[in-house]
Amino acid sequence: MLKALTSAGEAAVRLTHNAAALLLAIATLLVFVQVVTRFVLGDAAVWSELVARGAIIWSTFLVAGAAFRAGTMIPIDFIRSLLPAPIQLWVVRLVTLLTLIFLGVLVWYGILMAGRAQSQRVAMLDVSMAVFYAAIPFGALCAIPGVLLRHRDAERGSLHDEEIHE
Numbered sequence: 001m002l003k004a005l006t007s008a009g010e011a012a013v014r015l016t017h018n019a020a021a022l023l024l025a026i027a028t029l030l031v032f033v034q035v036v037t038r039f040v041l042g043d044a045a046v047w048s049e050l051v052a053r054g055a056i057i058w059s060t061f062l063v064a065g066a067a068f069r070a071g072t073m074i075p076i077d078f079i080r081s082l083l084p085a086p087i088q089l090w091v092v093r094l095v096t097l098l099t100l101i102f103l104g105v106l107v108w109y110g111i112l113m114a115g116r117a118q119s120q121r122v123a124m125l126d127v128s129m130a131v132f133y134a135a136i137p138f139g140a141l142c143a144i145p146g147v148l149l150r151h152r153d154a155e156r157g158s159l160h161d162e163e164i165h166e
Contacts, residue, residue, distance in 0.1 A: 006152070009145035016142045017066035023059035027052040047124045054132050061139020065146035068099070089154065096151040103140045103147065110137030 030052035038044040080091045114137065117129035 006149065009149050012142060012145045013065050013069045013149065016062045016139075020059040020063035020066070023055040023062070027055035027059065030055065050122060050124050054135075057132055058135045058139070061135040062142060064139055064143040067146070068143055069146035069149050071150055092151065092154045096147060096154075099147050100144065103143055106140035107137045110134070110140060 030048040033045060034048040034052065037048070080088050083091060110133065114130040114133035117133045120129040121127065122129060122132075
């Protein structure tokens with residue numbers, strides 16, 4: 001059962017990481033289209049800027065799970081390294097708990113915010129603003145497996161020795 005959950009978590013992290021990369025590529029292409037239409041054709045495609053902005057917002061929130069999984073979020077290694085080895089793992093546990101609470105708050109309030117923006121429309125695209133705001137709760141929810149997998153590694157002591165047991 002635990003192996004299946006781990007595999008599902010790893011798959012979710014890979015999926016969101018790849019989706020974020022694809023959205024970033026799309027945003028790059030759309031910015032190029034914006035530049036071409038503005039400076040070559042003399043008639044800017046305003047919609048491309050809005051869609052590119054949305055793609056960047058979504059890619060930022062989607063990649064959070066992969067960043068947590070890889071341990072590339074802002075670390076507190078310095079503070080942790082000042083503590084005795086037995087306490088260091090408790091610091092990791094506390095940070096994991098606080099991170100999960102923060103992600104839960106993002107999910108909850110992100111859903112509320114997207115709900116409030118449901119009736120607002122993006123003029124150039126004729127879509128709801130909720131499409132953009134939904135990136136917050138969705139990305140936070142998708143980040144949870146990355147946090148849990150990273151924490152599992154810390155509990156098993158399989159992170160780099162200098163990260164947990166200095």
